[in-house]
Amino acid sequence: MSPASGPATLAALVLVPAVVGVVLLVTGRRADRLAGPLAVATALATLTLAAGVAVWRPQAQAPFLPGVTGGELALAVDGLSAVLVVTVAAVAAAVVVFATADLPRTDARARFFGYLLLFTAAMLATVTATTIPALLLSWEIMGATSYALIGFQWATPGKAAAGTTAFLTTRLGDLGLYIAAGASFAGTGSLELSGLATADGGWRDVAAAGVLVAALGKSAQLPFSAWLSAAMQGPSAVSALLHSATMVAAGGYLLLRVQPLLEATGWAATTAAWAGALTALVLGLVAAAQVDLKQLLAASTGAQIGFVVLGAGVGSVAGGTAQWVAHAAVKAALFVVAGVWLTALGTKKLTGLRGAARRNRGIGAAATVAALALAGVPPLSLWVTKDWAMAGTGSTALRLVALSAAALSAVYAGRVLAVVLAPLPTDEARAAGRVPPVTTTVAWTLTLAAAGLAVLGLPAVAGRFAGVVAGGAQEAPGLGELAASGVIAVVVLAVVLVRPQLLAPLRRTPLLSWAGLPLLLTPRPWLAVARAADAVDARVIDRGVDGAAASVVRLARAVRRTDETVIDGAVDAVATATARSADVLWRIDGAVVDAAVHRLARSLRRLGGVMRRPQTGQLHQYYAQTLSGLGLLLALLLLVR
Incomplete structure (x- = not known):
């Protein structure tokens, strides 16, 4: 390996345990005998890759949401993630070695080590993700594989239910990351983790709230702590990895990563x-x-x-x-x-x-x-x-x-x-x-x-x-x-x-x-909350609504009386006055305007008859009329002069 191969090494850091894990899951019981040695070799190779990327600090990315800033699946190693990738890989390697001796030979070892390696890959992607899509993908895979690992011995009563409890509780908190993603895109137009702190004020607060909920849920902080108790149903190796350097620690890592966002809001840091x-x-x-x-x-x-x-x-x-x-x-x-x-x-x-x-x-x-x-x-x-x-x-x-x-x-x-x-x-x-x-x-x-x-x-x-x-x-x-x-x-x-x-x-x-x-x-506390909400609705909200409705009815009646006594009377008076004015104007129109128009028409008709007489159609008469006109014009000029 060399610094020039840094991006490929970073991609391999996640893909090697992920691919081997998927192969073991697909192969099933046929690979049980080889699963342990293969998992150990993969974990040690992953630790070697982690040491390499911690030194070289590479970046790698793959397209995911074209046209969106920060929409790619991007990974990078900075100082914080350099320390954590080595920690995660080292603890995972130790736990995998322990599991080869601790897990009974009769168990589905290929399935167990497949999920364990995939779980490790998801955590490595989480601590190196620089965009929200990359973080969300690894975050979700981590939650799904934790369910499978906690409930690994599903035939034993209570094991599968314990996995379900842990999965659903953390999934509830995970919704906060989706809210944060939406707020980031609305506030910055980007899905880069580093841009969360620069979002517009309101969107920044929404993003901070979403990240807080997701982190507290993943790390079993109050009020999400109860799922930790259920998670103890998993095998000892699962508890050793889940509680040390992976899922329970993931929320703490996320808050360390977005500390500038917490500081920018103020209230989120205090919370x-x-x-x-x-x-x-x-x-x-x-x-x-x-x-x-x-x-x-x-x-x-x-x-x-x-x-x-x-x-x-x-x-x-x-x-x-x-x-x-x-x-x-x-x-x-x-x-x-x-x-x-x-x-x-x-x-x-x-x-x-x-x-x-x-x-x-x-x-x-x-x-x-x-x-x-x-x-x-x-x-x-x-x-x-x-x-x-x-x-x-x-x-x-x-x-x-x-x-x-x-x-x-x-x-x-x-x-x-x-x-x-x-x-x-x-x-x-x-x-x-x-x-x-x-x-x-x-x-x-x-x-x-x-x-x-x-x-x-x-x-x-x-x-x-x-x-x-x-x-x-x-x-x-x-x-x-x-x-x-x-x-x-x-x-x-x-x-x-x-x-x-x-x-x-x-x-x-x-x-x-x-x-x-x-x-x-359990349903009991939520039913109690529902009953309390129903009581508040009946005694406070409904009474307020009823009072407001009564006030609106009284106001409507007052408006109706005002309409009948004032507005309708005014409208009727205006209508009557308008009708009378129209009658007067009609009479004036008939007696004055029509008569004047008729007289003007008769005068114009007589004038037209007079003007029509010279129009005989005889050319010599037109010459005579022209000479007469010129003579009158000359006489007028002499008189004026």
Whole structure:
């Protein structure tokens, strides 16, 4: 590969996993034996291509909507997408390798890896799209393949329904992108993502609202968070990819990409910041109350992506991107470990995972480091990146909410550690099934990345990173802020580890059932809203309409009386006067005008008779008349003279 082949390499970055994925889907069960090795080779090739385009920063495009500015399917790699394509490709490669060992041999492996590769291709296209058509196409493919992956084991009760729930919820939010596309075209005449911030005022606000809805829905931010719980029905490899560097993170990426649009409107930036902070707080509480490991990790995903959304809202693009990348490594590692324990112990319940980290020391150590990173313990990655995402927060209230959410990270991470590090029951052996070496390798690769990404907080690295992803220096947390957040994380974690029973009351609250958010996906709350709307319609709107109608009737009657007594009388009087005037004029016409006309006609007739007499037709008479006339004229001239 060379820089000259950059556009072809960028196209291959998306097309290679997409084409291989489609081939596996079309081939079906006949390719099950080869699906795993082929998927691994494809994922590694994709990672190599990602590294190449991250260095060369190429552009590529294909015609799609002729005659429309920005109507092509255009991809490009800038600083932000360079960081993210490598992250997406690296995490996807790790998850594909893990899936080859984790997925049962009896499952439809070709179908699974086909969808997984197509899903990865869609995310790679999403983070490199520069036009709305390209973004929409990849966005939709990502949603469709996520449905297939979550409901992959569709024969198991509840699996297909879970995929449907996730698909429909995110599709509802996706409508915002179509609204944004229409607003962009109306306001700028273009479909380029970079032009959204320059749209006319009203259209710019509509575009910002559409993008916000789409991003919050995709990233399971409030009020769209409930679909994350349903998504846990998918295989462990799906959870590891979906919750780390792909779909759940896609909304956070989109807001980082269109941050100039959020800033231009003002209100959209504030809305994004508060949505992210409140999601981090609420889902942090939900995670702390869970008794199922995958549900806890799912809620923590929404909470951690909340810091990315917060960073986009307050203008901390570098901090939000750092949080995005670090969280991808941390969460992928934790879901891989959760998959190992689920396979080995047959349970996701925390009560059944007591001492799980002691059963296999390699996996247990990886889980411990990843959980400490999730808690924000120094010097691991999320300790730095969460504070960096919050660095631009100007509102005291917003910062307090964000700091509270950061402290909750230590609470739910501590819950996991308190269980898996607990002593094994005396009647159980330490070993609980053999963990494939490849799985341990994947877990530790992701864990080391989760720990090592803390270097992003070093001043020299942070400045350069901000220059790459944000185009210049951005506000970073001070040493005092980092020290304070680190101390808070350590203290909270220690309290949870020593006194885990303090969290027991949370399990008796609605937080255990995701704070009632799943109810939003059922007909009951919407029927209640409909009944309330009906009551408002009957008691307020209908009464107002009836009152207005009565007023109109009274006004109509008054107008009718005025018409009968005033306007009709005036019209009748004018008609009578007009008739009388016409009669007088008729008489004048007969007595005066007609008589004068008759007299004039008689006079003209007599004059015509006199003038006709000289016209005899005799030439000598005409000569005589001419000479007589000349003589009279000569006499007249002599007299006048």
